[in-house]
Amino acid sequence: MRNQNKQQDFKKLQTILNELPWYVDEFINHKLRKLSTASLFNYCHDYKIFFNWIVSENLWSGTIKDIPLERLEKMTVLEIESFLNYLHYELDNKELTVNRKLSALKSLFNYLQNIAETPDLKPYISRNVMAKIEFNEVKETMETKANKMEGKILLGDEYERFRLFVANDYGELHKENKKLYNFHQLNKERDTAIVSLILGSGLRLSELIGIDLDDIDFSKYCVRVIRKGNKEQYVFFSQIAMADLQDYLTIRASRYQVDKSNKALFISAPIGPKGKSRRLTARSVEKLIEKYATAFGKPSLSVHKLRHSFATRYHAEINDVPKLRRQLGHSSIQTTMIYTHIKNDDLKTAVDKMDMPKEQAD
Known part of the structure; x- marks a missing residue:
């Protein structure tokens, strides 16, 4: 495929x-x-x-x-x-x-x-x-770019809130609209797995849609992808992403009427009585993220911003730029450095203390 x-x-x-x-x-x-x-x-x-x-x-x-x-x-x-x-x-x-x-x-x-x-x-x-x-x-400095990005990505508890919104709340929000509700019921496991995998790995859109079933290593929590420059790499993903992937895989074949020869991980629903299921396209993934992001109240969120969200969280928790660079597949470490400028709470705290009386700051 x-x-x-x-x-x-x-x-x-x-x-x-x-x-x-x-x-x-x-x-x-x-x-x-x-x-x-x-x-x-x-x-x-x-x-x-x-x-x-x-x-x-x-x-x-x-x-x-x-x-x-x-x-x-x-x-x-x-x-x-x-x-x-x-x-x-x-x-x-x-x-x-x-x-x-x-x-x-x-x-x-x-x-x-x-x-x-x-x-x-x-x-x-x-x-x-x-x-x-x-x-x-x-x-634009790195700080300026980071500040522009900060309002457009997921931070703090928004990661899990957005994931749960895709998994459940979107359907509840549109319960009175049968068409939207039924479409969400059909695709919620798949869509949750997509969001969860990007937020749990930082994969690019082209890498995500290119994944085949055989590319996933369930024992090592990693997936084989083809990165820029046609380079093969195994990329790790989170335990939550693994759980959501397995939930999706239990319904993938029956729900999407997938032919056994179709090894694509993410599948689109067949259209029409004679329609065949096929690999989900990049544009389809972009549109579904746009749909959920708008309903979530964060319309600027995109597939690439989910990747940025992962990178920001990874840096905050791991603080290892070379490892983050490899995880994201960046050819230059300068590209990765932008995430060191996002959400610098230590710097903000230090500046805030300047306005406090000395005894209170101490």
Whole structure:
């Protein structure tokens, strides 16, 4: 089943590549062994925006597929700055998003100038305008990012309250609405297991939906996942997550009419009289979390925020950044460091004491 998902992602990538110039196809194939198809699809989406902009600005009179290397070689700094302004002001992209798209373009142009070769061993382009363009300076500190995140994640007793809300309270809240109530009754064990597993492990959405039954080690409380960069790793999860998983597995086959050949852990309900159960999609998981989060009174909560919630709690209880980095599958420890800035109660207590009379502070 995992191979089937890979094939589907690869087909999506090929579809968008068919709309882009030949040298983009060559660049993506160069990167195929190093990056996931999802990352490369995002690259192609960014390139499509760039090439469409070139055509819309009359910098090329043909189709985007026919934009030649010579046009890229003659791009000016002013033209690129104009494109970046278009992203920021017309598409309303934030500075980090503009930086990401600029990074994708820099990678492509670097390949064309420094890696790709013509038959007579010359570079595809001799002039690289992207080398002259600097990234936007993002001035947010770790503390600022952490403070923004803090109001959007689960803290304290909210972890268990949200889990119980998914397991029971959502159904009680909608008892008068038969459609919502019955749908919750059908899926509550599955949905609770999903929430519990993310909150008990910090798995990414792509890792969660890719899990097969055989990937779970019930004796060691861990699950085999494929992380970014196509790396295999066994990730530990909590005892509560294990209990919720086992509750779900007792009803999985009968409730969802699952064919024995379907090894996907999380299954969607069959639609229609002849519908077949299938692996739950990423969008389906996002929508169910959005549904529960809104009803819970925390609409900003998302799958990724549940991952952040796990990381925050892990750091508060374990206080071991290298272990947390491995658990989350971060390639850089700097990414993990943000969780050291969330909910710093010791610092807040120290500041509060400054306003107290000395004898009371002591």
